[in-house]
Amino acid sequence: MAINVVMPKLGMAMKEGTVSVWNKKVGDPVQKGELIASINSEKIEMEIESPGEGILLEIAVEEGKGVPPGTPIAYIGQPDEKVVSGAQEEAAASIVAEPEVPAPASPQVKENPSHVTISGEKVKISPVARKMAAEANLDIQTLAGTGPGGRITKEDVQKALENVSQQSRPEPPARKENETNTKADQASRPLTGMRKVIAERMHSSLQNSAQLTIYMKADITELKTLQAQSAASVKRRFGEKLTLTDFIARATILALQVHPFMNSALIDYSIHERNNVHLGMAVALEKGLVVPVINDAEKLSLSQLSASIRELAKKARENQLGSEEMTGSTFTITNLGAYGVEHFTPILNPPEAGILGVGAAEDQPVYRGDNLERRSILPISLTFDHQLVDGAPAALFLKEIKGYLEEPFSMLV
Structure with missing residues (x-):
């Protein structure tokens, strides 16, 4: 009897999964455990292994099509075996x-x-x-x-x-002789999976909030010095060095505890204040963006926070995140500094009150008193929901983060 390959359930909230790509075609031999397809749901993507050995008899769900969990997407069996599919x-x-x-x-x-x-x-x-x-x-x-x-x-x-629809389309106007076609060939594909979820969430975010972005620059010269001086000792004790992102995350968590209004959410015209900081750290992937969440981040030391950031980023890039690891954030950090971006305007991750954007640090000449010095300057931005937070308190919050970054030892005590 043919073996059903079914759409798996990726998390409790999953309602539909989409086949991204088939690695095999009908008639190809497959081994048990061999990767035969990739599927995605919302922000999770994973590869499907063959549950048995035989021939790929039928592909029931084509690439780009979404189906509920538990739906057969393919059948595996012996070469002469007949498959009774849904239509049959x-x-x-x-x-x-x-x-x-x-x-x-x-x-x-x-x-x-x-x-x-x-x-x-x-x-x-x-x-x-x-x-x-x-x-x-x-x-x-x-x-x-x-x-x-x-x-x-x-x-x-x-x-x-489909044939009737294609036949009813009007013929394109004939091109005149010697007329040059100035338009390049175009291809289209459906908006599905992770890209579809991101599009829907970003559109909803802009429609349902009053977003405003403010900018500051932090002098992180002393922070980079501290990072360099502690690198060998930290790596010897914890196995990894502390990154600039680790310090930024720590500064943000401390600032949220001083200004808890930035750790709130507007849900159905009610302000929900959060006692714990569940920090979202945006991670760029080849096919989109995911935001792993560090729960109860205020309870972690700097080294523990660093380890959590590394672990979740690794799981995100390997498509190993569970849906519970991508929900419940109360504030988000997104860093485009590695791509050379100086300033940008992040979009809120609803229903959060704010999101911190981090640009690329650059060495610049800066006057300190009467002396011109070479300093490392980090651009930071805060996008916030003006329905929840006004400009002045938002500026105080961003200034609090700036203060921690410019006095890094205050993050260690």
């Missing part, structure tokens, strides 16, 4: 349920028939396909059935509708 089961059930009857001489149509008799000729068609054809005013006599015994299935109707 429907047709077979129709055959059993409604035996053929002699055709009368005059046109007759029964209610919900699986066999429609027109002009003395019997047309085999499933109830679903008949309904689809009737709604589209499609002449079923013109359809070719691919089901058992030539029965017309819903897939046959869908294909016919």
Whole structure:
């Protein structure tokens, strides 16, 4: 009996999964545990292993199509094995349920028939396909059935509708002789999976909040000195060096405890104040962006915070994050400094009150008193929801982060 490959459930909240790419085609041999496809749901993407050994008999869900968890997406079995898929089961059930009857001489149509008799000729068609054809005013006599015994299935109707749609499109105007085509060839693909979720969330964020961004510059010269001086000792004790991102995260957590209004959320016109800091750290992936969450970040030491950031970023890049590790954040940090970006305007991660943007640090000449010195300057920005927070308190919060970064020892006591 053929083995079903089903769409897995990636987290409790998953409602639909999408097949990103098939690594095998129908007829290819597969080994148990071999990677045969990639699937995604919301912000999670993973590869599917073959549950058994044999031949890929049928691909039930094409690339780019979304289906609920538990839905068969492919079948694996022996070369001569037959697969009874959803469409075939429907047709077979129709055959059993409604035996053929002699055709009368005059046109007759029964209610919900699986066999429609027109002009003395019997047309085999499933109830679903008949309904689809009737709604589209499609002449079923013109359809070719691919089901058992030539029965017309819903897939046959869908294909016919697609052909009609293509034929009804107007022909593009003929190009004049010697006319140059200035437009490049274009390709389109559906917005699915992670990209679709990001698009929906960003659009919703801008529609449902009053976003304002303010900017400051932090002098992190002393911070970089501290980072360099402690590197060998920290690596010897904890196995890894502290990064600039670690210090920025620590400064943000401390500032949120001083200014808790930035750790709140606006939900259904009610302000929800959070006692704990669940820090979201945006991680860029090849196909999108994910925001792993460090829960109860205020309880972690700097070294523990650093380890958590590294671990979650690694899991994100390896598509190993669970849905529970990407929900519940109360404030987010996004860092584009590694890409050379100086200033940018982040978009809120709803329903959070704020998001910190971090740019690229640069050495600049800075007057300190009467002396011109070479200093390392870090641009930072704060996007906040003006429905929750006004400009002045938001500026005080960003200034608090700046203060910790410019006096790094205050983060260690």
